[in-house]
Amino acid sequence: MTKADLDWAHLDFGYHPTDYNVRYSFKDGAWDQGVVTDSDTIPIHMAATCLHYGQECFEGLKAYETKSGDVVTFRIDDNARRIADSCRKILMEPPPEELFIAAVHRAINANRKYVPPHGTGASLYIRPLVIGTGPQVGVKPAGEYMFMVFVTPVGPYFKTGFKPVHLIVEEEVDRAAPLGVGDVKVGGNYAAGLRASMRARAAGYTEVLYLDAKEKRHIDESGPANFFGITKDNQYVTPDSPSILPSITNKSLITLAEELGLRPQRRVVDVEEIFEFNEAGCCGTAAVITPVGSITWHDRKKVFGDGETPGKYSDELYHKLTAIQTGDEPDPYGWVQVVPEK
Ligand code: PLP
Numbered sequence: 464m465t466k467a468d469l470d471w472a473h474l475d476f477g478y479h480p481t482d483y484n485v486r487y488s489f490k491d492g493a494w495d496q497g498v499v500t501d502s503d504t505i506p507i508h509m510a511a512t513c514l515h516y517g518q519e520c521f522e523g524l525k526a527y528e529t530k531s532g533d534v535v536t537f538r539i540d541d542n543a544r545r546i547a548d549s550c551r552k553i554l555m556e557p558p559p560e561e562l563f564i565a566a567v568h569r570a571i572n573a574n575r576k577y578v579p580p581h582g583t584g585a586s587l588y589i590r591p592l593v594i595g596t597g598p599q600v601g602v603k604p605a606g607e608y609m610f611m612v613f614v615t616p617v618g619p620y621f622k623t624g625f626k627p628v629h630l631i632v633e634e635e636v637d638r639a640a641p642l643g644v645g646d647v648k649v650g651g652n653y654a655a656g657l658r659a660s661m662r663a664r665a666a667g668y669t670e671v672l673y674l675d676a677k678e679k680r681h682i683d684e685s686g687p688a689n690f691f692g693i694t695k696d697n698q699y700v701t702p703d704s705p706s707i708l709p710s711i712t713n714k715s716l717i718t719l720a721e722e723l724g725l726r727p728q729r730r731v732v733d734v735e736e737i738f739e740f741n742e743a744g745c746c747g748t749a750a751v752i753t754p755v756g757s758i759t760w761h762d763r764k765k766v767f768g769d770g771e772t773p774g775k776y777s778d779e780l781y782h783k784l785t786a787i788q789t790g791d792e793p794d795p796y797g798w799v800q801v802v803p804e805k
């Protein structure tokens with residue numbers, strides 16, 4: 464297969480057009496067969512609930528080319544389950560898991576030439592989304608939905624790649640409330656955090672680290688990724704919180720941490736603990752593992768190592784995870800699945 468003519472090794476994490484996307488409609492109580500289209504716009508009713516009342520959720524996963532030329536996904540079943548959880552939480556119609564997987568495969572197969580070649584460090588980012596398309600003026604769920612999947616070849620989320628980023632603990636903005644929707648992937652959570660992220664960037668930080676909204680004491684997560692710390696006595700510590708996204712990457716790192724001799728702990732993490740960690744990192748599909756070089760909290764700053772070099776365990780976890788994802792190392796867990804060509 465002739466690949467698209469792209470500078471694979473220098474792609475940013477942005478929208479790079481591909482040839483096709485797929486769309487399914489839910490109407491009269493059923494999902495249709497879907498269509499493959501080359502249009503990257505959608506005609507939409509101006510009273511659609513996604514435009515007014517935030518009935519929107521999305522997923523993010525990646526496809527990789529292995530050395531032997533297969534295209535593989537990573538833990539796709541978890542994304543299928545999570546989009547259904549997101550839909551149910553905001554009263555949208557969830558696409559059945561089989562439909563989700565078939566739609567992702569269909570979108571990949573229609574755009575195989577955009578799957579970055581093995582070894583370039585790039586991947587095909589897959590963005591499934593569900594929106595309420597039916598019109599409502601009163602605050603009610605829509606009667607009609609659209610489920611779409613587009614794909615786009617991407618490089619690292621943080622433009623420095625696998626280099627430490629600099630976080631600031633957010634004091635003035637809450638991303639999500641404990642009984643809200645922070646544990647699902649709905650667009651409103653990202654809108655809520657935009658002003659915090661933009662202000663942090665303007666002040667010279669890469670991203671914010673949110674605290675729990677109730678006590679402003681415990682670490683929640685970063686804007687686009689979960690958070691972990693490595694303690695001096697080799698624990699992999701990651702926050703347990705009702706207002707963070709259950710990250711599939713983090714769940715995988717918990718398994719891999721154990722393999723590397725770390726002791727994983729998912730528990731409430733007091734913000735003061737950052738001063739005790741040897742290493743810290745952000746993790747997610749887009750972020751993969753992004754080591755944290757420093758965290759600023761009020762007038763205090765914790766610098767990890769020299770602030771510029773990834774820590775030993777972050778480095779090992781990164782290489783272990785990406786080697787499994789790209790098929791360079793065997794996957795004893797059944798996480799990696801080949802995308803069938805038809
Ligand atoms: N937290 C937030 C807010 C995210 O947007 C993401 C990205 O999906 C994650 C965490 C990481 O989740 P995952 O590892 O499943 O991609």
Ligand code: COI
Binds near residue numbers: 523524686687749750
């Ligand atoms: C992902 O990691 O897939 C995400 O959705 C994060 C996003 C904010 C880019």
